[in-house]
Amino acid sequence: MKKNIKVMTAILLSVGLLAGCGTNNNTSGGTDTGNGTSNEKVTLNVWGMGEEAKTLPKLADEFTKENPNITVKVQALPWNQGHEKMLTAVASKKGPDVIQMGTSWIPEFAEAGVLTDLTPYLEQYPELKPENFYPGAVESAKYGDKYVGSPWYVETRVLYYRTDLLKEAGFNAAPATWDELSDAAKKLAARGDGKYGISIDPKEQSLGFMFSRQNGAQWFTEDGKPNFSDPKFVEAVEYLNSFFQNGSAPKDLGLDIIPAFKEGILPMFISGPWMIKLIQDQAPEIDGKWAMAVLPKKENNISLLGGSNLSIFEYSKNKDAAAKFIAYMSKPETQIKWMEETSSLPAATAAWENDMLKNDPNYKVIGDQLNAAQPMPVITEWSPISENYLKHFEVIYRNNVDVKKEMESFNNDATKMMK
Amino acid sequence: MRGFLNKQAPYIFIAPTLILLTLFSIVPILVALVISFTDMDLSGLANFDSISFIGFTNYTEVLADPVFLKAIFNTLFYVIIGVPLVILLSLSIALLINLGTSRIFKAFRVVYYLPSVTNIVAVAVVWSYLYNPSLGLFNYLLNLVGLPDVPWLTEPTIAKLSLILLALWKSIGLNMIIFIAALQGIPKSYYEAAQLDGANLWQQVTKVTIPMLRFAIFFVSITTMIGWLQFFEEPFVMTEGGPLDGTLSVALFIYQNGFKFNNFGYAAAGSFVLFVCIIAITLVQLRMQKNESDMT
Numbered sequence: 261m262k263k264n265i266k267v268m269t270a271i272l273l274s275v276g277l278l279a280g281c282g283t284n285n286n287t288s289g290g291t292d293t294g295n296g297t298s299n300e301k302v303t304l305n306v307w308g309m310g311e312e313a314k315t316l317p318k319l320a321d322e323f324t325k326e327n328p329n330i331t332v333k334v335q336a337l338p339w340n341q342g343h344e345k346m347l348t349a350v351a352s353k354k355g356p357d358v359i360q361m362g363t364s365w366i367p368e369f370a371e372a373g374v375l376t377d378l379t380p381y382l383e384q385y386p387e388l389k390p391e392n393f394y395p396g397a398v399e400s401a402k403y404g405d406k407y408v409g410s411p412w413y414v415e416t417r418v419l420y421y422r423t424d425l426l427k428e429a430g431f432n433a434a435p436a437t438w439d440e441l442s443d444a445a446k447k448l449a450a451r452g453d454g455k456y457g458i459s460i461d462p463k464e465q466s467l468g469f470m471f472s473r474q475n476g477a478q479w480f481t482e483d484g485k486p487n488f489s490d491p492k493f494v495e496a497v498e499y500l501n502s503f504f505q506n507g508s509a510p511k512d513l514g515l516d517i518i519p520a521f522k523e524g525i526l527p528m529f530i531s532g533p534w535m536i537k538l539i540q541d542q543a544p545e546i547d548g549k550w551a552m553a554v555l556p557k558k559e560n561n562i563s564l565l566g567g568s569n570l571s572i573f574e575y576s577k578n579k580d581a582a583a584k585f586i587a588y589m590s591k592p593e594t595q596i597k598w599m600e601e602t603s604s605l606p607a608a609t610a611a612w613e614n615d616m617l618k619n620d621p622n623y624k625v626i627g628d629q630l631n632a633a634q635p636m637p638v639i640t641e642w643s644p645i646s647e648n649y650l651k652h653f654e655v656i657y658r659n660n661v662d663v664k665k666e667m668e669s670f671n672n673d674a675t676k677m678m679k
Numbered sequence: 680m681r682g683f684l685n686k687q688a689p690y691i692f693i694a695p696t697l698i699l700l701t702l703f704s705i706v707p708i709l710v711a712l713v714i715s716f717t718d719m720d721l722s723g724l725a726n727f728d729s730i731s732f733i734g735f736t737n738y739t740e741v742l743a744d745p746v747f748l749k750a751i752f753n754t755l756f757y758v759i760i761g762v763p764l765v766i767l768l769s770l771s772i773a774l775l776i777n778l779g780t781s782r783i784f785k786a787f788r789v790v791y792y793l794p795s796v797t798n799i800v801a802v803a804v805v806w807s808y809l810y811n812p813s814l815g816l817f818n819y820l821l822n823l824v825g826l827p828d829v830p831w832l833t834e835p836t837i838a839k840l841s842l843i844l845l846a847l848w849k850s851i852g853l854n855m856i857i858f859i860a861a862l863q864g865i866p867k868s869y870y871e872a873a874q875l876d877g878a879n880l881w882q883q884v885t886k887v888t889i890p891m892l893r894f895a896i897f898f899v900s901i902t903t904m905i906g907w908l909q910f911f912e913e914p915f916v917m918t919e920g921g922p923l924d925g926t927l928s929v930a931l932f933i934y935q936n937g938f939k940f941n942n943f944g945y946a947a948a949g950s951f952v953l954f955v956c957i958i959a960i961t962l963v964q965l966r967m968q969k970n971e972s973d974m975t
Binding site: 351369372374 | 721722724725726811812813814815830832833921922923924938939940941
């Protein structure tokens with residue numbers, strides 16, 4: 261009897277404890293059954309990433325106006341916490357219905373099988389069809405034979421430069437080739453102490469790969485093995501390293517790019533379209549003194565194609581409503597509205613017929629660059645490989661070691677990861 | 680009924696703690712132990728069928744991983760320099776504050792304690808500016824007196840020292856409070872007796888205070904040691920382990936492998952290596968303490 265009471269006490273206490281844990285789950289409301297076509301009330305949980313997601317509720321409200329039976333709850337997560345949140349959602353098999361996926365996340369989560377294949381929804385929601393979007397963006401949303409995300413917005417990297425400072429250095433137009441870029445950076449850095457030519461972000465994974473692709477390097481051999489010690493790849497890394505070694509790019513400046521750009525400390529940098537708005541807002545003083553250009557050319561000037569896709573979480577119970585929401589977000593009209601709010605570029609090609617995109621000189625540059633932009637490979641190992649590249653590149657630019665040897669060691673690491 | 684309550688009461692009182700400890704510490708540790716023998720990654724997390732046991736492979740690999748060895752070296756560097764400094768500084772500040780009789784000393788207690796309760800993210804923002812190579816206050820002050828810039832966070836060894844400085848600043852307060860509490864527990868009569876025997880202030884401190892604080896010092900050194908072996912927040916918010924893995928600690932290595940690269944099995948193996956090290960070091964300390972108390 262005594263024993264029984266002991267056990268009972270323990271059970272009672274644990275039940276109380278678990279009940280305490282459980283209450284939170286019930287209020288999240290994502291577990292309603294039903295789908296968007298019936299008149300049943302449905303609540304969609306949407307996870308958006310980064311600063312722009314804070315504007316998403318505006319569009320979500322308009323979606324609810326058209327579909328009164330679907331309420332949308334948006335949760336805005338910072339990019340650096342999104343990955344961890346997703347891991348928790350995968351582990352508990354409970355989470356959002358719709359997730360904004362950075363293109364670099366697609367392979368790992370698709371491999372884990374937590375992103376729903378959108379192919380069955382294409383008939384019902386023609387807005388989702390791949391032919392509506394930039395081919396590169398579609399490529400980044402395909403994993404194997406599955407179509408696991410619908411392109412939402414795209415971004416590509418272009419060159420930002422200070423027209424006034426380049427003119428002083430004798431350049432009337434943006435550097436169009438690698439040699440010109442290097443030459444301009446050197447001349448700009450020669451303006452004096454504390455002035456540099458260009459910002460080469462050593463934390464940016466894609467930069468080395470982008471430049472090597474411009475140099476004509478093949479990242480993988482024909483039988484799919486890493487090929488990062490290829491002379492063309494090494495040459496591109498040497499080119500990037502030369503900016504650090506001849507002092508035209510700072511190793512540790514400790515300044516944000518916009519103030520440095522404004523002060524002319526860093527008169528050139530390579531970045532994505534989100535910088536347009538930031539420069540306009542934070543540095544109105546240099547209005548008219550800066551411009552954008554497509555990337556300088558070596559064998560080609562192919563830039564990185566990135567962006568975000570919208571995916572349906574495999575464990576969602578409202579997949580149909582989720583597809584409807586994504587279809588709404590993919591309409592050219594919605595995409596233009598979204599661009600006006602956040603300056604993210606539409607992934608739907610039809611939206612680019614819009615006057616604002618056609619006539620604005622900045623957007624025109626990005627439109628041009630999008631024609632020469634390709635995504636990074638859609639393989640699960642890519643994310644660790646590109647992280648590993650950064651470590652090797654850090655050794656190169658800080659210690660100025662032999663690039664060929666370091667890249668061979670990088671290639672060995674990559675080969676191990678591909679196994 | 681009363682007899683029943685009397686007998687059961689202790690179980691009822693410890694039950695919440697025991698249940699919480701089991702649910703949130705012991706069970707997760709056991710799960711991690713199992714995971715450390717598997718090749719669990721993101722697909723394994725979604726679908727348990729794709730996990731397979733791979734024996735000690737994770738352990739042999741992690742112990743041969745140059746990055747992990749570097750992380751161990753860095754962690755030892757933090758512990759060997761940081762822990763004695765924390766104890767020494769917090770003890771001396773506690774003594775000084777305790778000696779003072781003026782009201783201002785009470786205010787200083789708060790001043791020294793404040794960093795311990797400040798959010799690490801806020802601390803990181805402020806200290807990043809202090810250490811900033813272009814805008815930093817520290818380099819500005821150095822330049823004022825004609826000294827060259829110091830690469831606070833951009834040279835591997837100096838970056839480690841900079842993080843130790845930050846962690847010191849943050850952890851002195853809490854330990855100081857523990858020492859002050861212990862100091863106030865020493866009966867006044869001991870000091871009076873010492874004064875009658877003609878002991879000066881220094882002799883009182885070394886012959887009465889320090890021996891009476893033995894247990895407080897022991898407690899602080901064990902908790903500080905364990906805390907510093909798990910050194911994580913400072914490199915996580917300030918440097919992310921860089922430059923050149925110079926500030927990467929074992930705990931940060933585990934975090935990065937687990938949550939950034941999804942190598943859960945590998946990270947679990949790394950965390951068990953750390954776990955065993957902490958247990959071993961704590962046991963050694965306990966043994967040393969036992970020997971010491973046997974002698975007195």
